[in-house]
Amino acid sequence: MKKLDVSKHEREIIEDAIKHWQEQSLLDAEKAKVLQANLDDKGFEWGMLARYAFWIALASLIFSVVSLFSDGYLSDLVERFYETPNVVFCLGFAAIAVFFYALGFRNKANNPDKNFSNETLMLAGAFATAASIGFLGQILDRNENHYTLMFLLSILIYGVLAVKIKSKLLWVFTLVALGIWFATETAYHSNWGFKFWGMNYPLRFTIFGALLTAFAYFIQPKLKSIDYFQSTSFVVGLLYSMIALWLLSIFGNYSDFDKWSSVRQYEIFYWGLLGIGVSLGLAIYGMKTKDHAARDIGFVFFILNLYTRFVEYLWDNINRTIFFLLLAVSFWFVGRWAESIWKKKPGV
Template sequence: MKKLDLSKQEKEIVDQALQHWCEQKLLEEDKVRELQENIDERSFEWKVLARYAFWVALASLIFSVVSLFADDMLVRFVEQFYETPNIVFCLFFAGLAVAFYILGFRNKKRYPDKTFSNETLMLSGAFSTAASIGFLGQILDRNTHYFTILFFISILIYAVLAVKLKSKLIWVFTLVALGVWFATETALHSEWGWKFWGMNFPLRFTIFGALLIAFSIWIQPRWSALLEFQSTSFVIGLLYTMIALWCLSIFGNYSDFEAWTQIRQYEILYWGLLAIAVSLALALYGLKKKDAVLRDIGFVFFLLNLYTRFVEYLWDNINRTIFFLVLAISFWLVGRWSEKIWKKQSTS
């Protein structure tokens, strides 16, 4: 009989579950032993090593490019290309991207089980695509619509790759590119000012994130090709919203830095209260529905917003010793509260 191959951590979880069911008289001891004997502990996490190895490879590639500009001899060599037209670099990276995509699709067809190596090739193609589009942007006038169309093209490329490869990582690139396109498109319509339809960037991205969440909940499930990316879209949309709302609670809907420095923070307190209310509601809803993602994001941003307000209103108004003492006590209380929840969950 073929045994179930589990990692050490997975085996410990299964053993705990079997022991719990045995104590609750849901399984006989003999049956528990029989099930435990059918489990093999994986000797080494080769899958994890492969993932980290490819990540390190990509990081090393980036560092190698950075090091290129730190080496005097190579700097002199690169300086020879300063007069090279941007169109040459654009075409070079476009060709490099095509080469990576061809290799990636060929590898996926021949070796579909080599997930990490296939995704690494595709990610390299994605980076090359971004570089090519970046140089093309240098050629075009940014005050024309062609400039924003470039970012829209990158969205289409990443989306097609994500669907073809069923890659959630590349789908994240798609949503990031979508955010960049949204920022440039609205900035273009506002003549590269900070406000668009009376909204600064934090307020715009708060709405943008909310729309992305709505898309993931009500529209995305209707497209079978995008269904598996629903949770990814929801989380990215939630992060867009919560980060933008946190920035909004600090800067308000101001687009002028000098105007913002002239106001007192209590004048935009309503944005802070909204950010706290939304994050707290998210954390409570996550606890109620036992959704770890909603709970964790809500709880993190609840604390972030709470301590942001704490710093805003008390930093200049109380003694530094008392400030950090209150801060230490508050974190200790949060730790105690978290510990109680953890103990309750572990004993229930």
């Protein structure tokens, strides 16, 4: 009989579970011994090595491009082609994108289990697509500065490819491109100002993220073509909203730095209160429904909002020694609280 390969940490969890079931008379000693004997220590973590290797390969590729432009000789060489038409770069990056996508499709068809290599190829294709669309924007919209149609094109490309090969990474690119389109579209209609319909960027993205989260929660599960990405959309929508709401709690709905500088933080306290309330509600919802993503995001932003308020209101008002002492004590209590939640055993 084939044994189950587990890491040391996984073995400890499984053995604790078996012991608990024995104590609750849900499992007899003989069956418990059979189950423990079926566990085998996992060897070297090749999967983790593969993931890190592909990440390092991608980072090295980016650094190589940066080095290309920072090297003196190569910079001179690039400058000689400065007058090269944008259409050449556009088509060149498009060809590179097609090349990587073709490799990704072929690799996925032949080796569907090699997720890391497949995702890396698609990621390279996504970067090349972004570059190609950027040069296409230079060609078509050079005098108009209205690039939103280009972002819509990137959303279409990433979305179709993500659905075609069921790539959550490309779906993330789709949602990021959607966010960039939203930002540029609203900026274009406000004459490239910081406010649109009386809302600055943080307030706009708080609403945008909330709408994306609602779409993922209520509508996306009903759409068969994209229900596979429901959890991804839900997490990205929450991150859009919570990051924007946190920034809103700091800067308020101001678009002018001078006006914001003259405002005392207590005058925009209600945004901070809203951020604390939403993040705490999200954490409680996640704990009650066993939604780990909602719980973790809510918990992180609840702590972030609390400590942001802590710094805003106490940094200039109390002695530094007392400030850091209070900070240390509060983090200790936070650690104890987190430990009591994450380490609590079922049935205890």
